[in-house]
Structures are given as structure tokens and as C-alpha cells.
Amino acid sequence: MNPxxxxxxxxxxxxxxxxxxxxxxxxxxxxxxxxxxxxLLALFVSTSRPQDKQSAGRDGAGWVVQAFWVLAPLxxxxxxxxxxxxxxxxxxxxxxxxxxxxxxxxxxxADESKERxxxxxxxxxxxxxxxxxxxxxxxxxxxxxKIHLVVxxxxxxxxxxxPALRIEGKAAFGEKxxxxxxxxxxxxxxxxxxVYSGGEFLGMGAELMISDAAEFDTWLQEVSNDLxxxxxxxxxxxxxxxxxxxxxxxxxxxxxxxxxxxxLWGRSETLADGSSxxxxxxxxxxxxxxxTAKVVKGxxxxxxxxxxxxxxxxxxxxxxxxxxxxxxGAK
Amino acid sequence: xxxxxxxxxxSGTQGSWLFSLDHRRIGVLYLWVSCFAILVAAxxxxxxxxxxxxxxxxxxxxxxxxxLGAGRGLFLVFxxxxxxxxxxxxxxxxxxxxxxxxxxxxxxxxxxxxTFLLGLLAAVVAALLGGADAWWAPLxxxxxxxxxxxxxxxxxxxxxxxxxxxTSLNFIGTVHLRRAPGMSLSRLPVSVWAIYIYSWVxxxxxxxxxxxxxxxxxxxxxxxxxxNPETGFAFSQIxxxxxxxxxxxxxxxxxxxxxxxxxxxxxxxxxxPAAPGLLVYAMAAIGVMSFMVWGRELFSIGAHExxxxxxxxxxxLVYALVLxxxxxxxxxxxxxxxxxxVDAALLYAVFAIAFLAIGALAxxxxxxxxxxPYLGPSLFASGRFELLVVSPVxxxxxxxxxYWWPKLRGCSCRGTAASLGAWAVFLGLLLSGLGKLALGxxxxxxxxxxxxxxxxxxxxxxxxxxxxxxxxxxVVTVLARAEKGSDEGIEGAGLEWQAGSFxxxxxxxxxxxxxIDPYDFR
Numbered sequence: 001m002n003p004x005x006x007x008x009x010x011x012x013x014x015x016x017x018x019x020x021x022x023x024x025x026x027x028x029x030x031x032x033x034x035x036x037x038x039x040l041l042a043l044f045v046s047t048s049r050p051q052d053k054q055s056a057g058r059d060g061a062g063w064v065v066q067a068f069w070v071l072a073p074l075x076x077x078x079x080x081x082x083x084x085x086x087x088x089x090x091x092x093x094x095x096x097x098x099x100x101x102x103x104x105x106x107x108x109x110a111d112e113s114k115e116r117x118x119x120x121x122x123x124x125x126x127x128x129x130x131x132x133x134x135x136x137x138x139x140x141x142x143x144x145x146k147i148h149l150v151v152x153x154x155x156x157x158x159x160x161x162x163p164a165l166r167i168e169g170k171a172a173f174g175e176k177x178x179x180x181x182x183x184x185x186x187x188x189x190x191x192x193x194x195v196y197s198g199g200e201f202l203g204m205g206a207e208l209m210i211s212d213a214a215e216f217d218t219w220l221q222e223v224s225n226d227l228x229x230x231x232x233x234x235x236x237x238x239x240x241x242x243x244x245x246x247x248x249x250x251x252x253x254x255x256x257x258x259x260x261x262x263x264l265w266g267r268s269e270t271l272a273d274g275s276s277x278x279x280x281x282x283x284x285x286x287x288x289x290x291x292t293a294k295v296v297k298g299x300x301x302x303x304x305x306x307x308x309x310x311x312x313x314x315x316x317x318x319x320x321x322x323x324x325x326x327x328x329g330a331k
Numbered sequence: 332x333x334x335x336x337x338x339x340x341x342s343g344t345q346g347s348w349l350f351s352l353d354h355r356r357i358g359v360l361y362l363w364v365s366c367f368a369i370l371v372a373a374x375x376x377x378x379x380x381x382x383x384x385x386x387x388x389x390x391x392x393x394x395x396x397x398x399l400g401a402g403r404g405l406f407l408v409f410x411x412x413x414x415x416x417x418x419x420x421x422x423x424x425x426x427x428x429x430x431x432x433x434x435x436x437x438x439x440x441x442x443x444x445x446t447f448l449l450g451l452l453a454a455v456v457a458a459l460l461g462g463a464d465a466w467w468a469p470l471x472x473x474x475x476x477x478x479x480x481x482x483x484x485x486x487x488x489x490x491x492x493x494x495x496x497x498t499s500l501n502f503i504g505t506v507h508l509r510r511a512p513g514m515s516l517s518r519l520p521v522s523v524w525a526i527y528i529y530s531w532v533x534x535x536x537x538x539x540x541x542x543x544x545x546x547x548x549x550x551x552x553x554x555x556x557x558x559n560p561e562t563g564f565a566f567s568q569i570x571x572x573x574x575x576x577x578x579x580x581x582x583x584x585x586x587x588x589x590x591x592x593x594x595x596x597x598x599x600x601x602x603x604p605a606a607p608g609l610l611v612y613a614m615a616a617i618g619v620m621s622f623m624v625w626g627r628e629l630f631s632i633g634a635h636e637x638x639x640x641x642x643x644x645x646x647x648l649v650y651a652l653v654l655x656x657x658x659x660x661x662x663x664x665x666x667x668x669x670x671x672x673v674d675a676a677l678l679y680a681v682f683a684i685a686f687l688a689i690g691a692l693a694x695x696x697x698x699x700x701x702x703x704p705y706l707g708p709s710l711f712a713s714g715r716f717e718l719l720v721v722s723p724v725x726x727x728x729x730x731x732x733x734y735w736w737p738k739l740r741g742c743s744c745r746g747t748a749a750s751l752g753a754w755a756v757f758l759g760l761l762l763s764g765l766g767k768l769a770l771g772x773x774x775x776x777x778x779x780x781x782x783x784x785x786x787x788x789x790x791x792x793x794x795x796x797x798x799x800x801x802x803x804x805x806v807v808t809v810l811a812r813a814e815k816g817s818d819e820g821i822e823g824a825g826l827e828w829q830a831g832s833f834x835x836x837x838x839x840x841x842x843x844x845x846x847i848d849p850y851d852f853r
Contacts, residue, residue, distance in 0.1 A: 009774035022701040023772075030692040037657055037688040044664035045681055048600070048671045061605040061662050069609070069662070073654035077647040077695065084643065084699030159708060163774025166705035190783070192776040194708040196397050197470050 012164035012189050012210060013147075013181040019166040022083050029076060095180040098148035101139065102129040102309050103169065105158045105193075105204070106244035108137065126160065126191065126206040127244070133311035134224040135242045138207040142216035143186050149179045150308065158201060162208060164189035186211050227317070236321025239314045243306070251325055258303060259296055265322045269296045284322070285315050352437040355833060357444050358422030359739070362732075364451060365419050366807060368410035369725065373800045375403035380763065380796035383770075384789040386781045393780045400778060402458055404467030405484050409491040410451060412724055413533075413580065416587035418447070418498045420731045421526045423739060425502060427827035428523050430511025430843040435504025443497035450490030457483035469547060469573050482551055489544035492576070496537045499530035511826065514845025520825050521604060524611045525590025528618045532583040536622070540576035543569050571625075578625035579618075581720055582649065585687065586614050588727030589656055592680045595734045596660060598823035599677040601669050601852040605662035613652045613659075620645045620652070639700065646698030653691040660684055668852075674821065675749035679730035682757040683723045686764075690719025693768055710779065711771025718764040725760065729753070729806060736813065736820070741832050743820030744813040752805035759798030766792025825849040 011017050061069075106127045128139045141147055151160050151169030153176065160169040164187075169177050193204040211219070227235040240246060240261075248257035259269075270276050272295045277283055286293055288310060291303035348356050381389050382396050391399065426434055434440050460483060467488070506519070506527050546569055589610070597604050604610060623645035671677070693715040696702050706712065737743045769788035771777075782789040822828045826847060830838045 007769075008772060019701045019705055022699060023696070023705075026696055026699060026702065030695060033654070034689055034692050037661070038685050040661050041664070041681055041684060044661065045673060045677070048668075060603065061659070065662065066606050066609050066659075069606070069655050069658035070613075073651035073658070074648075076654075077651040080695050080699055081643060081647045084701040084703075085640075086701070161708040161776050163705070163709070163776075168704040168708045190774075192708075192779075194776045194778065195470065196778060199394050202393055202397075 009163040010187060010189065011184055012187060012208060013183050015181045016164065016166045018086070025083055026080055029080065033076070093180060095146050095148070098146040098180055099142070100131055100148040100150065101141070102150045102152055103127070103139065103160055104129070104152040104304070104309060107247035108244065123203060124201050125204050129309040130220060132220070132224050133314045134220065136223070138209060139191060140209045140211065140216060140219060141183050142213040143183050143210050145213060146180070146182050149181070150176055152176045152309065158197070158204065159194045161192040161194045162189070164208060183210050232317050232320035233324040236317035236319070239317050240321055243310060248303070258299060261322050262325045265326050271295065272297050281319055284319055288315055350441065352433070352441055354426050354434045354437065354440060355423050357440055358419055360444060361414050361419035361422060361447070364447070365411050365415035365728070368406040370803060372403050372407035372411060373803055375399050376763070377796040377800050379403070380793040383779060383782050384793040396780060397778070398461065401467055401484070405454055405457070405487060407721065408467055408581070409488050410454065412584045412720065413491060413495055414447065415724060415728045416584070416591060416731065417502070417526050417529055418495065420591070420728065420735070421502065421587065422498070424735055424827055425523055425526055426505055426509065427738070427830045427838055428520055428825050429506060429509060430514055430826045430839065430845055431505055431509035432838050434501045435509055436501055439497050440501050443494045443501070446490050446494035446497070450487045450494060453483050453487035453490060457487060468577060469543065469570055482548065485544055485548055489541065489548070492537050492540045495533055499533040502526055502530040511843045511845035518845065518847065518849065520849040521593040521607055521610050522587070522590030525586045525614055528614050529583050529586045532579050532618045532621060536576045536579045539572045543572035543576070574625045579621035582621040582624060583618055584720060585653070585723055586617065588683055588687070588723045589614055591727045591731040592660070592683050594823060594825070595676050595680040595730045596663060597850050598734065598852070599674060599680070599821055600664065600671045602663050602666050603850040603852070604659070605666060606659045607850070609659055610656060613656050617649055617652050620649045624649060643698055643700050643703070646694060650691040650694045650698065653687055657684055657688050674733070674745045675753050676730050676733035678750055678753040679726050679733060682753065683726035683730060686718055686722040686726060686760070689764070690715060690723065693718055706771055708776055709771035710767045710775050710777050713777050714764045714767030714771060717760065717767065722760040722764060725756065729756070732810060735827070736810065738827060738830070739833065740813065742813045744810055745820060746809070748805065748809045752802050752809055755798050755802030755805060759795045759802050762791045762795025763799060766795060823849070824851050
């Protein structure tokens with residue numbers, strides 16, 4: 001199929017090509033009808049046709065004409081509907097052996113490398129989680145590969161709008177939407193959030209970068225390896241910041257939206273329903289993957305589930321980090 | 332003749348306006364508010380177009396533009412689109428068209444007006460308190476949070492919805508119970524049918540909005556059982572409830588336009604509508620289908636695929652019916668008849684038809700299941716809404732005002748200045764709408780602070796918004812300065828032309844004979 005015309009966004013995936021085909025046909029029919037209707041209006045209004053004595057009194061249209069007025073638009077609209085049906089169905093159909101990336105919204109500190117200073121607000125922005133647990137602020141994808149993009153509802157109801165993919169990923173809190181597509185040639189395309197929900201979401205925006213498969217593998221290897229060389233507790237600290245945990249959980253004992261991590265490990269907590277639980281590896285993992293299952297008394301069930309967005313290995317790092325915070329607290 | 336009516340509205344101008352039971356005065360008050368609202372919306376629309384066309388800050392910052400945009404939506408939807416033609420023009424003209432002395436329940440009509448003005452007050456308070464900090468439609472869970480300033484704007488919208496419900500009940504009652512003797516349902520003009528069908532759509536849809544607003548207002552900043560996903564509504568369900576109201580009602584605002592355009596087109600060209608029955612059935616079908624269009628909103632929030640298909644089919648059916656109505660109008664125009672002059676009223680009617688056609692065709696893009704996710708979140712959707720709903724309502728209202736101005740003010744409005752204003756508003760709305768369609772196709776998201784580079788389409792949209800603003804000022808000035816006793820204008824054949832003037836205490840000096848043909852121009 002043809003590439004997109006220069007006034008449309010470039011096609012970053014195969015689904016964009018089928019969408020553009022529907023677009024071109026619809027545009028052709030719509031332009032034809034618009035010109036016809038406006039032309040006829042202009043013609044009949046500018047040239048009024050004075051009364052013909054013979055035909056005077058013959059008011060109204062016959063049933064054949066009326067049937068045409070009803071059926072012609074119905075047929076045109078029916079055709080346009082069938083034209084759009086396969087395009088929608090194809091990008092929501094599961095494709096095998098796809099590379100899964102999970103998109104969500106999370107708080108980011110202004111500068112990831114340093115710890116958040118007192119009072120500095122986290123910035124909400126997109127996060128893209130790769131199968132190996134690495135989290136990035138931009139969406140990098142290998143070229144000519146089958147991709148499974150999951151848009152996960154987290155804070156608010158942000159909508160991931162990707163004009164180059166011709167898709168809109170919208171998910172309410174706790175829900176998700178799946179897309180399957182095959183990427184095209186390398187290139188760089190903008191991603192938007194189209195839902196306004198307060199000032200902290202205004203600066204949201206990310207880049208979709210498609211690069212050669214080999215280049216992509218090298219990049220992911222490089223950025224992911226920074227954890228493997230670190231001691232587990234320090235790796236946990238990086239995971240803690242990168243996944244946005246830092247926005248709601250302090251490390252100095254002050255409860256924020258969620259409990260502080262300091263002194264949390266091994267403590268016995270009272271849950272909302274009155275029962276109690278010891279903070280061990282199982283409870284921490286459950287609270288990350290399914291946060292609303294056991295909520296500690298005094299806190300709201302507002303944490304988004306991280307299932308699919310964080311690997312077991314990284315949960316292990318986080319636990320080591322929590323343990324290390326106990327040691328500091330004892331000092 | 333109704334005694335209460337005569338007592339509450341003495342002749343002349345001494346009578347009270349705010350507490351009058353006279354349907355004509357109540358209609359005029361609605362028209363003033365609508366006029367104010369469209370000027371506010373046109374100004375804020377111009378501001379948005381300028382900010383989008385140029386990078387960086389031109390007048391206001393990004394967050395402020397969102398607040399102003401929310402205010403624009405509030406005024407445009409709840410104080411212009413909903414009330415302008417039914418409550419404003421309809422209150423004045425509909426009872427005259429059916430040969431009634433007043434609406435079915437005058438004091439409920441007055442209560443509706445007061446509720447509406449209370450809503451306006453709440454909207455102004457919202458503006459003074461820093462704007463409606465959300466879109467005009469709910470954005471749960473954000474607008475339930477402590478940071479959002481939405482209580483007043485939600486209250487404003489809820490009051491207007493409630494007020495329009497009383498007005499709608501009144502119209503239905505008037506059509507059924509207050510027709511002049513001899514006026515059977517088959518003798519009703521198309522515009523009466525249009526407002527009647529619109530009223531039913533509003534009455535069926537409004538409880539959903541009341542429920543959504545009630546739930547949101549009660550749970551602002553607190554935990555309530557119906558906003559807890561485990562025991563009651565999920566957040567998205569409140570949005571769904573709202574759209575169950577807003578999608579049909581906003582679409583149905585084109586029905587009164589269709590009615591007014593049919594009247595004006597026929598009377599001005601002295602041609603009987605080619606298929607009045609087809610028009611009424613098509614409008615009724617649009618009213619019914621409009622309730623299924625909201626499935627379109629479910630396209631992308633993980634709803635079942637079949638629901639999305641229903642929404643797409645319903646949208647396409649609505650657009651097909653709009654095209655059917657346009658074909659019937661062209662059929663009306665193509666008939667032979669006496670020659671006619673092109674006045675401002677006729678220009679507005681023809682412009683409304685052009686907008687309905689272009690808007691319905693633009694709708695065929697967003698209704699398509701393949702194109703919906705691509706164009707739906709972009710400026711294309713805003714352009715479609717402006718072309719299909721906002722522009723026809725503006726044009727339909729102005730067509731009706733120019734056509735019935737002799738009834739409203741005892742003077743007519745037909746000069747060059749009136750036609751010039753009509754062309755300015757038309758070209759402005761067209762450029763603005765088409766510019767947004769083009770920007771949307773380029774992938775510029777809706778509510779974008781900047782179009783992301785110099786785009787001809789963004790400059791055209793800005794030029795259009797400027798033209799609309801200037802044109803509206805010309806139109807309002809021309810209407811306000813039309814001189815009494817200037818030439819009579821073109822009259823229709825309906826009962827409203829037999830009624831007395833605005834200042835008469837009674838609509839009809841004698842009981843009118845309902846055995847008329849509203850389209851007999853011979």
C-alpha cells in the first residue's frame with residue numbers, strides 16, 4: 001500500500017497502513033458528496049425558477065424519489081462502516097510471538113540520578129516497561145517486529161495518543177487495553193496525552209523511537225545492565241526511584257500516601273479489616289502486584305497494580321532495599 | 332383566553348420581565364442569555380485558536396488555557412447549544428405556531444427560567460473562583476479530588492439540565508393539550524415536531540445526567556459508597572452515565588435546527604417542503620438512534636467489541652438520516668415556484684444546510700471503527716463537533732431570528748449589513764471548522780496548546796475564529812438596530828403570522844382556526 005501523504009503523520013506500523021486506506025476512500029466519498037451538496041444548494045438558490053403554469057400545484061416528491069433520498073445515504077454509510085470494521089478488529093486481535101511493552105503513567109523525579117529534595121513535586125509522565133523490567137520514559141521499539149503494547153490505567157484517566165500508529169490507548173484506573181501491531185522502518189514520532197486532569201499532567205509527552213533490531217538490542221542491554229553490577233540493596237534503590245514508588249513512600253519514617261519504607265520490613269501491620277499481617281517477602285510481592293488486596297489501616301486503596309510492570313527479580317531488589325532501610329533506622 | 336396570562340403580563344412594557352408568566356418574555360430572556368453565552372464562547376474560541384496557531388505563550392499559559400477552555404465548553408453547551416433554539420426561540424414561537432395563548436404550564440415555565448438563571452449565576456461564580464477546573468464534561472476520578480475547582484460549574488450544568496427538563500415537559504404538554512381547535516397533529520409545522528422530538532430526547536436522557544452530577548457533587552473530596560469500585564460505580568461508570576445524557580442531547584440539538592431551517596427555507600422560497608412526512612420520521616429516527624451513539628464513547632475504554640460496533644452503526648445511521656434530510660431540502664429547492672429574493676434569513680438557512688452536510692460527512696470519519704482511534708482524540712473531533720452541531724445551531728438560531736424578527740420586535744432585518752454579517756459568520760465558522768479537521772488529520776491532539784509548528788490550517792482556523800467574533804458583533808448590532816416600521820419582511824403561512832404583536836396582552840384576539848396548511852403560500 002502507498003505511504004502516507006506528506007500532510008498526514010508517517011506510518012510507524014502496519015495498522016497505520018490499513019487505517020490510511022479507509023481514510024483515503026472515506027475522504028474521496030466525503031469530498032464528492034460535499035461538493036455535490038454545496039454545488040446544488042448554490043445552484044438552486046442563485047437561480048430561482050419561476051412558476052410554470054402547467055406544473056403549478058404539483059407539490060411534494062413521489063415515493064420513488066423519497067426512497068432514493070433514504071436509500072442512497074444508507075448505502076454509502078453502510079459501505080463506509082464495513083470499510084472501517086476490519087481495521088479496528090485487526091489491531092485488537094492477539095498476534096503470537098509479540099514483544100510486550102507496558103505503558104503507564106507514573107511520577108518521575110525531575111532528575112532521576114539524584115534523590116528527590118524536600119518539597120520537590122514529582123512530575124507525572126509516561127513510563128514504558130520492557131520484558132526485562134527496565135522502565136523508560138520514551139518508547140523505543142525494534143523495527144519490523146511484532147509488538148504487543150499494553151496501556152495500563154494508573155493515575156487518573158490519561159490517554160496515550162499515537163498518531164503515527166493511528167491508535168488511542170485509554171484505560172481507566174485498574175483496567176488495561178491491548179494493541180498488536182508490526183513496526184515499520186526506523187524513525188521518531190511524538191506520543192501525546194489527550195486528557196487534562198490537573199496541572200501535574202500538563203507536561204506529559206513522550207517519543208516513539210523505532211530503531212534497527214540490532215541497535216535496539218544493544219541499547220536495551222546497555223541501559224538494563226546498570227542494575228546487575230550493583231549490590232542488591234542499591235539496585236533496589238534504583239528500582240524504587242525508577243518505578244515512581246518514591247512519590248508515595250518515604251524512606252525517613254514519614255507516612256505519605258502510603259506507609260514509609262523505613263522500619264517496615266518484618267513489622268506486624270493491622271489491616272483495614274482488623275486482621276494483621278507480617279511484612280515479609282510474600283506480602284510485599286502481593287502488595288506490589290495486587291495492592292488493594294490487603295490495605296494497611298489508615299491508608300486508601302489508591303495504589304495502581306504493578307503486575308506486568310515489574311519483574312520478580314526487581315521485587316527482590318526492592319525487598320533488599322527495604323531491609324537496608326531497617327538497618328539505617330536502627331543506627 | 333387564559334386569565335392568568337392576561338393578568339400577569341399587562342400590555343405595554345410596564346410588566347415585570349423576570350417574574351412574567353408570558354411565554355414571549357421568557358423566550359426573549361433565554362435568547363439574551365444565549366446571545367451572551369455565544370459571544371463568550373466565540374471570544375474564548377478565538378483565544379484558543381490564537382494559542383494553538385503560534386508556539387509558546389501568546390496571551391495565556393497552558394494551564395490557564397485549559398481553565399478557559401473548560402469555561403468555554405460550559406457556556407457553549409449549557410447556555411447556548413441546549414437552550415438557544417428550544418427554550419429561546421421555541422418558547423416564543425412554538426405556542427404561536429400551535430395557536431395557543433401560552434405554554435401548557437406557565438408557572439413551571441417561569442420556574443424553569445429561574446432555575447436556568449440560577450445556573451447562570453453558578454457559572455459566573457465558577458468563573459470568578461478561577462474557572463471550571465476540568466473539561467465541561469466529567470473527568471473522574473480527577474474532578475472528585477480535592478485539587479479540582481469544579482463544584483460550581485457542576486452545579487451550573489446540573490441546574491441547566493433540570494431547567495431544560497421542565498421546559499421540555501412544557502413543550503410536550505403544549506403540543507398535546509394547547510393546540511388551536513381544528514389543528515390536527517398532521518397540520519403541525521415541521522419545526523414544532525422538531526422541538527417536540529428534541530424535548531422527548533432531553534426528558535429521557537436527563538435523569539442520567541442528574542444521577543451523574545448528584546453522585547459527583549456528593550463525593551467531592553470524600554469517600555462515598557458509589558465512587559468505590561468495590562461496592563458501587565467505578566469512576567468510568569460516572570463518565571458513562573454523563574455521556575448517556577450528553578451524547579444524545581448534544582446530537583439532538585440539530586433537530587430544532589432542522590425544524591427552523593425547514594420553515595425558513597419554505598417560507599422564503601415560497602416552496603412547500605418536498606417531503607414533510609419524511610423529515611419528521613427522519614428526525615424521530617435520529618432522536619432514537621442518538622441514544623445508541625454513546626457506544627462510540629466506549630470505542631477505546633476496553634468495552635466489549637460488540638458495544639463499539641453498535642455505537643459505530645448508530646453513528647453512521649444518524650449521518651445517513653442527516654443526509655436524507657439534506658436531500659429532501661435540495662428537493663424542496665429544486666421545485667418550481669415563484670421567484671424569490673435571497674435575504675439574510677434564507678442565507679442563514681442555506682448555510683445551516685451546508686454545515687449539516689459537511690459536519691455529517693466529517694462524522695463519517697470519526698464513526699468509522701478504523702478511523703475513530705486515529706481521529707477521535709485529535710482536533711478533528713473538535714472540528715466535527717463545531718461543523719455538525721455548533722455551526723448549524725448558530726446558523727439555525729440566526730435564520731429563525733431573522734425570519735421571525737417581525738414577530739419578536741415588530742420590525743424586519745433584511746439589508747446588506749444583515750447579509751454581510753451572515754457571510755462573515757459563515758466563512759468564519761467554516762474556516763475554523765475545516766482548519767481543525769485538517770490539523771486533526773495531521774495528528775495534532777485535541778486541546779493542544781500548540782499545533783507543533785507553523786501550519787497553514789492553524790492560521791486559517793485563527794482567521795476563522797476572528798471572523799466569527801467580528802461577524803457576531805455585526806449581526807447583534809444589525810438585529811438590535813433594526814428600525815420599527817421598516818418593511819414587513821417575508822411572512823409564512825403558519826398560525827404565528829396571524830398572532831398579534833409582541834406588546835399585545837393576548838396572542839390571538841379571537842380563537843384562531845386550526846384548519847390551516849402551514850405551507851400554503853399560494
